Amino acid sequence: MTQSLTPQITPEISSRKPSPDDFEKPAIPDLTNVTIDNSEPVDNLISEKQQRLLVSSLYSSFNVSEPFLATANVGLFYAANKPPLVPDIMLSLGVTLPEDWSEKKDQSYFTWNFGKSPEIVVEIVSNKVGNELGNELGTKLKDYSQARVGYYVVFDPFHYLGKPNLYIYQLKGINYQLISTNWLEEIGLGLTIWEGEFEGKSYQWLRWCDEQGQILLIGDEKVALEKQRADQEKQRADEEKQRADQERKRVEYLEEILRSQGINF
Known part of the structure; x- marks a missing residue:
């Protein structure tokens, strides 16, 4: 008994890369009756x-x-x-x-x-x-x-x-x-x-x-922090100025003592 053989067909393999158009895009739902705010x-x-x-x-x-x-x-x-x-x-x-x-x-x-x-x-x-x-x-x-x-x-x-x-x-x-x-x-x-x-x-x-x-x-905290930093910087500057004034007065006092003793410079 002779068997009938079905020829095997090898599918053609394409080297083309798939594009987005090859895939079915998901349907966009109809939102007409959708409640978004209850x-x-x-x-x-x-x-x-x-x-x-x-x-x-x-x-x-x-x-x-x-x-x-x-x-x-x-x-x-x-x-x-x-x-x-x-x-x-x-x-x-x-x-x-x-x-x-x-x-x-x-x-x-x-x-x-x-x-x-x-x-x-x-x-x-x-x-x-x-x-x-x-x-x-x-x-x-x-x-x-x-x-x-x-x-x-x-x-x-x-x-x-x-x-x-x-x-x-x-x-x-x-x-x-x-x-x-x-x-x-x-x-x-x-x-x-x-x-x-x-x-x-x-x-x-x-x-x-x-x-x-x-x-x-938050915004208010950032503003408060910046104000605190500015206040601290002002306080530091005031303290520096106070120390400079004290030093200047000390030098002027010493100069006055030296002049009173006839020492000129």
């Missing part, structure tokens, strides 16, 4: 002040060569078929704001428009709902990992979650891992608990810091 009030006064402190200090003192976006309570849309996350604080490096804000697609953080996920989000625990089985250390931990946010920070000023008041997670693969350092190497920023006064309220605030632990100052 008009919910802020949690409490401490949380509201804490958010402004973190955002304003970045714009005042974060020395980075690339543009960045820092926001408070802005929607983070990471998937077309999922509701947005609304972090208390969000920082994204290497992105710029659109010049025209008239369109809905430019009024929130849509990852497909900015081309990347944020580097870090911060959630501030303001009530007992934020527990390990609930929000900040539960569902939000999972949600932000799915959004591919590099660092997830939970600040618990009232210790609703336990003894620690600061939790820092870093994305490792597809899951977050709790880390022991407060220095975020990939971002060039650190976090520290700072006890001091902000807008007339003395408290233990969460602050950005550099690698040496020096806090990033």
Whole structure:
């Protein structure tokens, strides 16, 4: 019995490099019925002040060569078929704001428009709902990992979650891992608990810091620091002038004594 053999056809291999046009571009979601602002009030006064402190200090003192976006309570849309996350604080490096804000697609953080996920989000625990089985250390931990946010920070000023008041997670693969350092190497920023006064309220605030632990100052603090330096410089100059005047008077006194003794020079 003779078998019929099917000829083997070797596919032609092209040396041409693929171009962006060879790949199917993702469809841009229709945002017509998407709610980007649900008009919910802020949690409490401490949380509201804490958010402004973190955002304003970045714009005042974060020395980075690339543009960045820092926001408070802005929607983070990471998937077309999922509701947005609304972090208390969000920082994204290497992105710029659109010049025209008239369109809905430019009024929130849509990852497909900015081309990347944020580097870090911060959630501030303001009530007992934020527990390990609930929000900040539960569902939000999972949600932000799915959004591919590099660092997830939970600040618990009232210790609703336990003894620690600061939790820092870093994305490792597809899951977050709790880390022991407060220095975020990939971002060039650190976090520290700072006890001091902000807008007339003395408290233990969460602050950005550099690698040496020096806090990033807000505008008012920078002005106050410059004034302090100027006052110290003026005081130093006044002291130098006072010493010079005293020396001049001492020399004049000695000259007068010598003249009284008939010694001329």
